[in-house]
Amino acid sequence: MPKTTSPEGGKISGFFCQLFGHRYVISKQVTSHVKEYRCAHCHKEVTTSAEGKLAILTEKLKTVNATLHEMYVKRNRRLAPIKQPKRRVA
Numbered sequence: 001m002p003k004t005t006s007p008e009g010g011k012i013s014g015f016f017c018q019l020f021g022h023r024y025v026i027s028k029q030v031t032s033h034v035k036e037y038r039c040a041h042c043h044k045e046v047t048t049s050a051e052g053k054l055a056i057l058t059e060k061l062k063t064v065n066a067t068l069h070e071m072y073v074k075r076n077r078r079l080a081p082i083k084q085p086k087r088r089v090a
């Protein structure tokens with residue numbers, strides 16, 4: 001049976017979620033602590049908030065996460081071990 005992502009299906013899944021709760025799967029690893037999740041049933045998106053709780057993923061939070069992710073990637077690149085020869089100042 002092919003998987004469909006019609007809004008009707010979302011409605012039924014939304015009902016399922018109300019009964020059994022959401023089934024979040026990681027949709028994006030933002031940093032080592034912050035992740036974005038999407039419900040496998042109703043496609044509701046949440047993210048780890050500053051308090052470490054789950055918050056609804058708004059457009060604003062998406063932008064914040066994108067910036068965070070950029071900084072995280074850049075910092076990790078910089079932290080990669082690069083051996084620099086020590087210069088002696090005479």
Ligand SMILES: [Zn+2]
Pocket residue numbers: 013014017021022023039040041042043044
């Ligand atoms: Zn759900």
